[in-house]
Amino acid sequence: AQKITQTQPGMFVQEKEAVTLDCTYDTSDQSYGLFWYKQPSSGEMIFLIYQGSYDEQNATEGRYSLNFQKARKSANLVISASQLGDSAMYFCAMREGRGGSNYKLTFGKGTLLTVNP
Amino acid sequence: GAGVSQTPSNKVTEKGKYVELRCDPISGHTALYWYRQSLGQGPEFLIYFQGTGAADDSGLPNDRFFAVRPEGSVSTLKIQRTERGDSAVYLCASSLTPTGETQYFGPGTRLLVL
Numbered sequence: 001a002q003k004i005t006q007t008q009p010g011m012f013v014q015e016k017e018a019v020t021l022d023c024t025y026d027t028s029d030q031s032y033g034l035f036w037y038k039q040p041s042s043g044e045m046i047f048l049i050y051q052g053s054y055d056e057q058n059a060t061e062g063r064y065s066l067n068f069q070k071a072r073k074s075a076n077l078v079i080s081a082s083q084l085g086d087s088a089m090y091f092c093a094m095r096e097g098r099g100g101s102n103y104k105l106t107f108g109k110g111t112l113l114t115v116n117p
Numbered sequence: 118g119a120g121v122s123q124t125p126s127n128k129v130t131e132k133g134k135y136v137e138l139r140c141d142p143i144s145g146h147t148a149l150y151w152y153r154q155s156l157g158q159g160p161e162f163l164i165y166f167q168g169t170g171a172a173d174d175s176g177l178p179n180d181r182f183f184a185v186r187p188e189g190s191v192s193t194l195k196i197q198r199t200e201r202g203d204s205a206v207y208l209c210a211s212s213l214t215p216t217g218e219t220q221y222f223g224p225g226t227r228l229l230v231l
Binding site for chain 2: 004035037042043044045046047050091093103104105106107108109110
């Protein structure tokens with residue numbers, strides 16, 4: 001089974017509107033972390049936001065927020081007030097486990113977001 | 118401060134040749150990771166270093182792949198007898214400590230094996 005599933009290969013949004021990128025995950029661990037990265041056409045993976053499995057509040061970083069629904073095992077990224085520069089691939093990733101095993105990231109296949117003017 | 122840097126940014130080689138890809142992590146980061154990203158896919162874990170030692174190389178696809186980090190800073194990923202299937206973007210990341218820390222990625226090396 002896929003550990004990280006991103007069901008939207010591509011998404012379109014109008015500039016200044018909000019958009020939600022979906023991510024569901026599969027783990028039997030109680031302790032895990034969820035990440036979102038942005039990858040522009042230049043190729044670099046840019047860290048956006050992190051949510052720990054024990055965090056009670058949804059994470060927010062500027063225009064990015066993570067809609068964490070633990071029971072549904074979903075960690076959707078919400079981008080508010082989209083900008084043209086937000087056009088990129090977006091990857092959801094998970095780090096499972098505690099202690100010494102808690103370092104590998106498992107990524108989804110990504111969602112290509114296009115922001116239209 | 119400076120981010121993770123990787124050289125070369127692009128590498129074109131012929132099948133059967135040997136290549137080395139270099140990663141310079143963020144200063145002070147003890148943990149270093151290599152991932153491989155094939156076209157249309159998310160990155161996949163290859164190997165993780167804590168300091169100078171490879172703590173987990175379970176993601177290396179076969180024994181043609183090897184990586185070192187002799188002084189606990191710069192790392193080199195080495196691929197022997199390259200095959201066309203090795204063509205991908207090789208991403209390096211580092212974090213301050215291995216656990217519970219965000220991994221920061223470099224720009225990657227695009228490897229093309231002809």
